[in-house]
Amino acid sequence: xxxxxxxxxxxxxxxxxxxxxxxxxxxxxxxxxxxxxxxxxxxxxxxxxxxxxxxxxxxxxxxxxxxxxxxxxxxxxxxxxxxxxxxxxxxxxxxxxxxxxxxxxxxxxxxxxxxxxxxxxxxxxxxxxxxxxxxxxxxxxxxxxxxxxxxxxxxxxxxxxxxxxxxxxxxxxxxxxxxxxxxxxxxxxxxxxxxxxxxxxxxxxxxxxxxxxxxxxxxxxxxxxxxxxxxxxxxxxxxxxxxxxxxxxxxxxxxxxxxxxxxxxxxxxxxxxxxxxxxxxxxxxxxxxxxxxxxxxxxxxxxxxxxxxxxxxxxxxxxxxxxxxxxxxxxxxxxxxxxxxxxxxxxxxxxxxxxxxxxxxxxxxxxxxxxxxxxxxxxxxxxxxxxxxxxxxxxxxxxxxxxxxxxxxxxxxxxxxxxxxxxxxxxxxxxxxxxxxxxxxxxxxxxxxxxxxxxxxxxxxxxxxxxxxxxxxxxxxxxxxxxxxxxxxxxxxxxxxxxxxxxxxxxxxxxxxxxxxxxxxxxxxxxxxxxxxxxxxxxxxxxxxxxxxxxxxxxxxxxxxxxxxxxxxxxxxxxxxxxxxxxxxxxxxxxxxxxxxxxxxxxxxxxxxxxxxxxxxxxxxxxxxxxxxxxxxxxxxxxxxxxxxxxxxxxxxxxxxxxxxxxxxxxxxxxxxxxxxxxxxxxxxxxxxxxxxxxxxxxxxxxxxxxxxxxxxxxxxxxxxxxxxxxxxxxxxxxxxxxxxxxxxxxxxxxxxxxxxxxxxxxxxxxxxxxxxxxxxxxxxxxxxxxxxxxxxxxxxxxxxxxxxxxxxxxxxxxxxxxxxxxxxxxxxxxxxxxxxxxxxxxxxxxxxxxxxxxxxxxxxxxxxxxxxxxxxxxxxxxx
Amino acid sequence: xxxxxxxxxxxxxxxxxxxxxxxxxxxxxxxxxxxxxxxxxxxxxxxxxxxxxxxxxxxxxxxxxxxxxxxxxxxxxxxxxxxxxxxxxxxxxxxxxxxxxxxxxxx
Numbered sequence: 001x002x003x004x005x006x007x008x009x010x011x012x013x014x015x016x017x018x019x020x021x022x023x024x025x026x027x028x029x030x031x032x033x034x035x036x037x038x039x040x041x042x043x044x045x046x047x048x049x050x051x052x053x054x055x056x057x058x059x060x061x062x063x064x065x066x067x068x069x070x071x072x073x074x075x076x077x078x079x080x081x082x083x084x085x086x087x088x089x090x091x092x093x094x095x096x097x098x099x100x101x102x103x104x105x106x107x108x109x110x111x112x113x114x115x116x117x118x119x120x121x122x123x124x125x126x127x128x129x130x131x132x133x134x135x136x137x138x139x140x141x142x143x144x145x146x147x148x149x150x151x152x153x154x155x156x157x158x159x160x161x162x163x164x165x166x167x168x169x170x171x172x173x174x175x176x177x178x179x180x181x182x183x184x185x186x187x188x189x190x191x192x193x194x195x196x197x198x199x200x201x202x203x204x205x206x207x208x209x210x211x212x213x214x215x216x217x218x219x220x221x222x223x224x225x226x227x228x229x230x231x232x233x234x235x236x237x238x239x240x241x242x243x244x245x246x247x248x249x250x251x252x253x254x255x256x257x258x259x260x261x262x263x264x265x266x267x268x269x270x271x272x273x274x275x276x277x278x279x280x281x282x283x284x285x286x287x288x289x290x291x292x293x294x295x296x297x298x299x300x301x302x303x304x305x306x307x308x309x310x311x312x313x314x315x316x317x318x319x320x321x322x323x324x325x326x327x328x329x330x331x332x333x334x335x336x337x338x339x340x341x342x343x344x345x346x347x348x349x350x351x352x353x354x355x356x357x358x359x360x361x362x363x364x365x366x367x368x369x370x371x372x373x374x375x376x377x378x379x380x381x382x383x384x385x386x387x388x389x390x391x392x393x394x395x396x397x398x399x400x401x402x403x404x405x406x407x408x409x410x411x412x413x414x415x416x417x418x419x420x421x422x423x424x425x426x427x428x429x430x431x432x433x434x435x436x437x438x439x440x441x442x443x444x445x446x447x448x449x450x451x452x453x454x455x456x457x458x459x460x461x462x463x464x465x466x467x468x469x470x471x472x473x474x475x476x477x478x479x480x481x482x483x484x485x486x487x488x489x490x491x492x493x494x495x496x497x498x499x500x501x502x503x504x505x506x507x508x509x510x511x512x513x514x515x516x517x518x519x520x521x522x523x524x525x526x527x528x529x530x531x532x533x534x535x536x537x538x539x540x541x542x543x544x545x546x547x548x549x550x551x552x553x554x555x556x557x558x559x560x561x562x563x564x565x566x567x568x569x570x571x572x573x574x575x576x577x578x579x580x581x582x583x584x585x586x587x588x589x590x591x592x593x594x595x596x597x598x599x600x601x602x603x604x605x606x607x608x609x610x611x612x613x614x615x616x617x618x619x620x621x622x623x624x625x626x627x628x629x630x631x632x633x634x635x636x637x638x639x640x641x642x643x644x645x646x647x648x649x650x651x652x653x654x655x656x657x658x659x660x661x662x663x664x665x666x667x668x669x670x671x672x673x674x675x676x677x678x679x680x681x682x683x684x685x686x687x688x689x690x691x692x693x694x695x696x697x698x699x700x701x702x703x704x705x706x707x708x709x710x711x712x713x714x715x716x717x718x719x720x721x722x723x724x725x726x727x728x729x730x731x732x733x734x735x736x737x738x739x740x741x742x743x744x745x746x747x748x749x750x751x752x753x754x755x756x757x758x759x760x761x762x763x764x765x766x767x768x769x770x771x772x773x774x775x776x777x778x779x780x781x782x783x784x785x786x787x788x789x790x791x792x793x794x795x796x797x798x799x800x801x802x803x804x805x806x807x808x809x810x811x812x813x814x815x816x817x818x819x820x821x822x823x824x825x826x827x828x829x830x831x832x833x834x835x836x837x838x839x840x841x842x843x844x845x846x847x848x849x850x851x852x853x854x855x856x857x858x859x860x861x862x863x864x865x866x867x868x869x870x871x872x873x874x875x876x877x878x879x880x
Numbered sequence: 881x882x883x884x885x886x887x888x889x890x891x892x893x894x895x896x897x898x899x900x901x902x903x904x905x906x907x908x909x910x911x912x913x914x915x916x917x918x919x920x921x922x923x924x925x926x927x928x929x930x931x932x933x934x935x936x937x938x939x940x941x942x943x944x945x946x947x948x949x950x951x952x953x954x955x956x957x958x959x960x961x962x963x964x965x966x967x968x969x970x971x972x973x974x975x976x977x978x979x980x981x982x983x984x985x986x987x
Contacts, residue, residue: 023922023926025920025938025948025949025951026900026901026938026948026949026950026951027901028946028948029901029942029945029946029948029949029950030900030901030902030905030918030922030945030950032945032946032948033902033944034902034905034918034942036944052917054917057917057918057919057920057921058919060919060923061920062926063923063925158976413952476949543919840941
């Protein structure tokens with residue numbers, strides 16, 4: 001009632017802003033006194049009008065603050081209160097005491113708060129560590145800024161493709177041709193070869209590399225020098241691991257001989273230790289001369305296989321040669337060496353990619369850079385921010401919901417003279433203290449989970465306590481979290497009106513409630529985004545892994561045809577087929593899911609002379625379609641037909657590209673050898689689902705990988721048969737095999753990792769959100785104790801009370817579903833665009849995610865609401 | 881000293897209770913019969929204080945003004961002196977008026 005009998009608020013505010021402070025109290029007092037007198041004389045409305053008018057009269061320079069510096073001095077004693085400092089020890093100890101009592105008094109709330117924050121921070125910290133580690137990859141080279149990868153941009157068949165494969169001769173030729181290049185080295189694909197030293201026998205993975213390799217890259221050498229490591233054909237540089245395994249120590253290894261493939265001997269010329277942060281790994285490096293002599297076909301400028309790396313020169317002023325200028329000069333270098341490029345009507349251009357970017361920006365689309373791992377880095381960065389925000393919102397929600405309890409404290413503090421700024425400081429300080437507690441728990445959690453996380457992501461992340469950035473991240477995260485989490489409660493609580501608070505009639509404005517509800521909606525929308533994303537990623541991975549590839553990858557084994565297995569392959573095959581568990585055996589180049597190579601040199605009558613179509617090709621053995629279990633129209637290669645050396649199998653895509661209606665029996669020329677098509681095999685996926693099925697040609701020949709089809713259910717017998725026979729025929733080589741479905745899984749390594757990480761993070765997000773919801777539900781139930789008591793006395797059932805308490809929250813979750821669904825749909829359809837073969841985003845995914853969220857929310861709330869509904873009304877109403 | 885200042889000063893001097901903004905303002909209006917804004921009275925009071933004719937002290941907290949204290953004004957010796965000076969000057973002037981002149985004009 002009295003509320004209405006006050007002078008207009010705005011007029012008072014106006015007065016307070018412009019009136020000189022030393023005059024304010026008595027002038028305003030006088031005005032108020034007159035106002036109240038006038039209210040009883042002439043009524044409220046007129047009194048208020050008069051008051052406003054009177055206030056406006058004070059808008060004269062005399063009363064303005066700024067102009068009253070001189071007059072202030074004469075009346076200074078009026079405002080000269082001692083001002084207590086915020087940093088007064090007594091105040092600080094008071095703040096700490098109150099903060100501690102608040103934590104200790106509401107154990108459940110404090111636990112929810114700290115736990116939520118700790119989980120959020122742990123999650124965020126882990127992701128930051130991961131991101132930091134991603135940026136460290138390949139960033140350790142002293143010459144880093146000068147290092148570039150030479151890549152090819154191929155224009156053919158109306159398409160543009162970028163690739164890392166280059167001619168093997170390119171590195172040396174580039175170095176000779178361009179003075180801007182100081183060092184250049186090739187790097188081959190990875191090969192697994194059999195090493196023997198004395199009676200030690202093992203398979204090792206390594207590569208060939210150019211002679212400049214160790215001069216360009218800062219790879220620590222434990223023995224040997226960068227100049228001599230790879231300069232002779234029989235040199236081999238090995239890793240510390242190999243040196244210790246075979247020779248005991250790096251020093252002992254130097255100059256010793258290693259036999260590779262039971263054929264050639266190499267001398268150890270250097271021992272290196274590749275840092276963990278390297279994107280390419282190898283246990284040995286052989287020289288480039290050795291590479292060329294082993295792979296005669298690499299002398300041709302038309303083949304593209306190894307990578308080419310260069311280091312740019314630095315001029316006298318320390319500036320690197322401008323890469324764009326060099327790129328322009330190099331662009332048509334390949335045409336000058338390989339005249340057949342121009343003849344074929346296609347074009348191949350060289351371009352440069354900074355070496356340090358190559359790891360994160362590895363994808364090329366239509367010949368130009370397009371994302372790569374950096375997308376995952378960004379994605380997880382966003383997830384980290386989301387989860388931290390969700391945790392902060394929990395804190396904000398619980399703190400404001402519980403502010404009734406602290407309103408009195410705020411009132412008393414204000415009455416005894418606390419300014420708003422101090423109160424804000426106090427509450428943010430409290431939030432920071434809680435955040436610090438949460439940080440300790442978060443650090444412990446991360447420390448415990450790091451080994452699991454490392455094995456999941458194949459990283460070697462550790463706590464680098466000596467690294468300044470580690471501490472900066474920690475401090476920054478704590479500060480940001482504390483400030484965000486503490487900001488709203490601090491602003492809200494400090495704005496309370498002490499008079500009303502101390503009268504005990506705290507009624508929060510609908511704005512504050514709305515804000516709180518908005519926060520819950522936001523929280524759930526974020527959680528839903530993560531849930532929907534996870535479902536879609538999971539379904540896509542599932543789709544990839546269960547999709548019919550066109551061949552049967554279950555029960556198929558790859559064995560490398562090394563040594564005697566290569567030379568005595570026919571004996572091996574014959575004997576193997578006699579043994580138990582083996583259904584059929586064949587051989588091909590590469591594996592069905594990891595193609596060997598492609599060629600454009602395919603001719604047929606009526607081919608458009610300008611068309612240049614790339615065909616995947618492989619040399620295969622008899623029983624190819626039988627072993628792979630691929631459907632074939634026409635026939636497979638067969639010994640009953642003598643002339644099969646010029647017969648070709650093509651896949652359906654190839655048939656379509658060639659344009660034959662009935663291809664069987666039609667002519668086809670591969671590499672200048674005319675032949676006929678004997679069969680069309682059903683399309684099968686030769687690569688991951690990221691790429692479309694390409695035209696494919698198979699011809700009879702000597703492939704590299706032996707493919708064995710196992711009798712269903714007899715895997716054990718088949719492996720024993722294989723191993724016995726391999727040992728017997730090929731004693732100088734260790735027996736190694738690989739299951740086809742395992743090899744297939746590795747194609748989706750990053751998807752699987754991302755999928756399981758997304759799983760964990762979505763779970764965490766919803767868990768933290770629920771923690772907050774749990775707290776809020778507890779708070780509302782507590783606030784409405786009396787209402788529930790009255791309802792029960794009047795005959796409400798338990799169910800109706802539970803429904804009453806739940807419906808508010810369910811509404812919020814529903815709004816969150818409506819908001820997040822389109823965003824999730826947009827984001828996920830962009831992600832799916834990376835796949836040629838993909839699932840549809842159907843409506844039920846959103847429905848499922850929504851139901852899941854509602855279900856989880858209901859479950860969370862139900863505990864509190866049922867508890868409240870079951871309470872005896874006598875107890876809750878007793879105190880009234 | 882201006883006329884209005886003199887009036888305010890006189891009202892403060894004449895006030896039977898402790899003089900503060902509101903009762904001074906009311907008295908000034910009552911004595912002069914004019915409608916005067918409170919801001920004019922306040923401005924004058926502060927100006928007189930600056931000139932040293934008035935001194936002020938803050939009173940105790942009061943209920944009816946939202947807890948705000950009143951500022952009580954009292955005359956300083958200088959203020960009394962000034963009023964006396966004016967009064968003396970007036971008296972001198974009054975005495976200088978030739979007797980019977982007012983009857984002539986006032987007719």
